[in-house]
Amino acid sequence: MNNKLIEMRSISKTYHTRTVLDDFSLYVRENEFLTLLGPSGCGKTTLLRILGGFETPDSGRVFFEGKDITDLAPNKRPLNTVFQNDTIFYHMSVADNIAFSLKIRGVSRAAIEDEVEKALHLVGLDGYGDRMPDTMSGGQAQRVQIARAIISRPKVLLLDEPLSALDLKLRQSMQYELIRLKEELGITFIYVTHDQEEALTMSDTVVVINGGRIQQIGRPEDIYNEPQNAFTADFIGDGNIFDALMIRDELVNILGTDFPCVDVGFGQNNPVDVIIRPEDVELVDPDKGTIRGVVTSVLFRGVHYEMDVLAHGYHWMARSTRMVPEGTEVGIMIDPFNIQVMHKPTRPDQETFTHA
Amino acid sequence: MRRRSWLAAPFILWSAAFIIIPLLLIVYFGMTDGDGAFTWSNLAAMAEVDNLKALGLALLLSLSATLICLILAYPIAMILAERRTSSGTLIAMLFILPMWMNFLLRTMAWQTLLEKNGVINTLLHVLRLPSVTLIYTPSAVVLGMVYNFLPFMILPLYTVLSKIDRDVLLAARDLGAGPWQTFLRITLPLSTPGMISGITMVFVPSLTTFVITDMLGGGKVQLIGNTIEQEFIQGSSWHVGSGLSLILMIFVLISMAFVAKYDPQQSGSLIGGGGRE
Numbered sequence: 001m002n003n004k005l006i007e008m009r010s011i012s013k014t015y016h017t018r019t020v021l022d023d024f025s026l027y028v029r030e031n032e033f034l035t036l037l038g039p040s041g042c043g044k045t046t047l048l049r050i051l052g053g054f055e056t057p058d059s060g061r062v063f064f065e066g067k068d069i070t071d072l073a074p075n076k077r078p079l080n081t082v083f084q085n086d087t088i089f090y091h092m093s094v095a096d097n098i099a100f101s102l103k104i105r106g107v108s109r110a111a112i113e114d115e116v117e118k119a120l121h122l123v124g125l126d127g128y129g130d131r132m133p134d135t136m137s138g139g140q141a142q143r144v145q146i147a148r149a150i151i152s153r154p155k156v157l158l159l160d161e162p163l164s165a166l167d168l169k170l171r172q173s174m175q176y177e178l179i180r181l182k183e184e185l186g187i188t189f190i191y192v193t194h195d196q197e198e199a200l201t202m203s204d205t206v207v208v209i210n211g212g213r214i215q216q217i218g219r220p221e222d223i224y225n226e227p228q229n230a231f232t233a234d235f236i237g238d239g240n241i242f243d244a245l246m247i248r249d250e251l252v253n254i255l256g257t258d259f260p261c262v263d264v265g266f267g268q269n270n271p272v273d274v275i276i277r278p279e280d281v282e283l284v285d286p287d288k289g290t291i292r293g294v295v296t297s298v299l300f301r302g303v304h305y306e307m308d309v310l311a312h313g314y315h316w317m318a319r320s321t322r323m324v325p326e327g328t329e330v331g332i333m334i335d336p337f338n339i340q341v342m343h344k345p346t347r348p349d350q351e352t353f354t355h356a
Numbered sequence: 357m358r359r360r361s362w363l364a365a366p367f368i369l370w371s372a373a374f375i376i377i378p379l380l381l382i383v384y385f386g387m388t389d390g391d392g393a394f395t396w397s398n399l400a401a402m403a404e405v406d407n408l409k410a411l412g413l414a415l416l417l418s419l420s421a422t423l424i425c426l427i428l429a430y431p432i433a434m435i436l437a438e439r440r441t442s443s444g445t446l447i448a449m450l451f452i453l454p455m456w457m458n459f460l461l462r463t464m465a466w467q468t469l470l471e472k473n474g475v476i477n478t479l480l481h482v483l484r485l486p487s488v489t490l491i492y493t494p495s496a497v498v499l500g501m502v503y504n505f506l507p508f509m510i511l512p513l514y515t516v517l518s519k520i521d522r523d524v525l526l527a528a529r530d531l532g533a534g535p536w537q538t539f540l541r542i543t544l545p546l547s548t549p550g551m552i553s554g555i556t557m558v559f560v561p562s563l564t565t566f567v568i569t570d571m572l573g574g575g576k577v578q579l580i581g582n583t584i585e586q587e588f589i590q591g592s593s594w595h596v597g598s599g600l601s602l603i604l605m606i607f608v609l610i611s612m613a614f615v616a617k618y619d620p621q622q623s624g625s626l627i628g629g630g631g632r633e
Contacts, residue, residue: 052526052530053529053530054526054529054530073529073534074526074529074530075529075530075531075532075533075534077530080530080531081526081527081530083523083526083527085521085523086521087521087523087524087526087527088524089524089527089528089542090546091545091546100528100531100533100541101531101532104531104532104533104537104541105532145527148531149530149531152531152532
């Protein structure tokens with residue numbers, strides 16, 4: 001899991017006047033499940049298409065196992081793609097679709113039949129080989145696309161939002177199946193999505209992208225718990241994001257009140273951004289909290305309740321399995337560990353997603 | 357849907373008056389002699405040597421024209437379908453534009469180009485080259501067919517090719533197929549309905565044409581369409597003319613059956629059809 005299987009060096013791509021990728025560098029390790037996560041138009045799909053060989057970068061190179069593959073045609077690359085669109089070959093049976101890459105390579109008929117059986121089994125479509133694809137559901141068609149892409153055992157599978165067309169339940173079960181597939185096959189997955197939940201659930205590594213630049217790379221836990229700028233904080237999960245002032249190490253002033261925190265190295269009396277996740281906003285007795293507020297609305301969200309608390313002129317979002325009724329006066333308490341301090345954005349792409 | 361079926365009434369009346377009744381009349385004329393008695397002889401007239409020759413030549417020339425159209429149209433349709441931009445529309449217009457001109461006028465233009473003292477030969481004369489016989493040859497007739505019916509090949513091909521998602525072709529490339537293999541395994545089979553429509557829409561009018569043969573064949577090229585025309589116009593026999601028409605119709609129906617088999621949605625054949633001869 002340590003050697004660089006794919007490396008992108010300083011990739012830039014501009015369409016007309018719009019810069020889609022801006023000096024983008026990233027490497028992917030062997031057998032990694034890496035997810036490119038970002039809003040639509042952030043450049044993640046373009047990046048995947050450059051890896052697949054369907055687009056050429058304006059500048060920068062792509063390396064596979066140390067070899068420059070930037071100018072290699074898609075059919076010469078050891079990577080396969082599962083497209084976002086339906087790219088099933090509707091004039092062929094399911095088995096012929098899946099067998100496509102093996103037939104191109106001239107694999108013997110008996111071997112093909114054997115491999116197709118295995119691939120069908122792997123994606124849970126046993127016995128569907130003789131069907132024509134137009135008799136299948138969207139979820140089944142997507143499985144055919146996956147089976148078709150993995151049958152020739154590529155070293156890397158590129159997946160471009162493969163589950164976005166499926167309904168929630170199916171999407172969730174396919175997430176587990178993709179993880180299982182990756183474990184069974186030992187293939188490196190590069191996965192593109194705008195769905196943060198999908199990214200956090202499946203990945204070993206999440207790369208948050210906005211404006212054609214990497215905002216943060218890390219394990220899903222790090223991305224969620226320790227966002228490094230307002231964009232990541234805002235795009236991943238929900239949060240209370242504040243303009244704050246770093247008084248000194250381990251003390252930050254939020255809305256005029258000093259909160260102890262654990263972050264160091266942000267200077268003294270320095271403007272910073274702070275994110276506090278809603279589940280970390282603890283509602284206690286008015287006297288016991290750091291600041292006081294009033295619950296202005298309550299939503300039932302299934303697993304938890306979501307309370308809107310007005311305190312010091314800010315609507316705090318708080319989540320708890322314990323309901324606090326509307327109108328209650330409450331105190332807000334934050335564990336120093338749960339205050340995440342971030343540097344102020346220096347570029348527009350680092351700013352909050354909603355305000356960008 | 358069912359409640360609105362009365363809206364089809366004008367069309368049903370129209371087709372009864374101008375399609376079904378005339379067809380029945382042709383069947384009647386084709387199966388009877390001058391006294392109105394039933395006979396197979398009009399149909400059997402096709403077996404006469406001259407008529408067989410005319411039918412054979414018509415099949416040969418219209419098949420050649422169809423093949424040439426296919427070879428010319430496929431690359432153009434592919435380029436047009438790949439562009440799908442304003443420049444693509446412009447190029448498409450270039451091919452469709454001639455269709456907006458009167459059919460006879462277009463064919464007459466070729467007459468002036470190909471004539472013994474026409475534009476091409478005058479040009480050759482100026483260049484001190486020997487003049488060539490262009491007009492009143494089977495080749496001139498094929499040229500006329502290709503020129504007039506080419507758009508009817510391009511359009512269905514363009515329609516069906518532009519429906520192919522670019523990502524489907526990229527998926528084939530991604531799975532290891534080179535450009536040529538992608539064409540043979542994906543593009544070509546997916547465009548079959550358009551090809552079949554185009555082939556029919558060029559082949560059928562070419563097979564039955566008599567105007568192109570009259571103008572560019574100048575009586576030296578006799579196709580079955582001309583034979584039938586002469587039976588009717590020159591007053592020989594409506595009965596024999598109808599009989600030959602019925603036999604010719606069998607060939608047309610065979611090619612239609614071809615379309616029905618390969619193009620159940622009739623995706624391409626909706627285009628064109630009217631105002632040709």
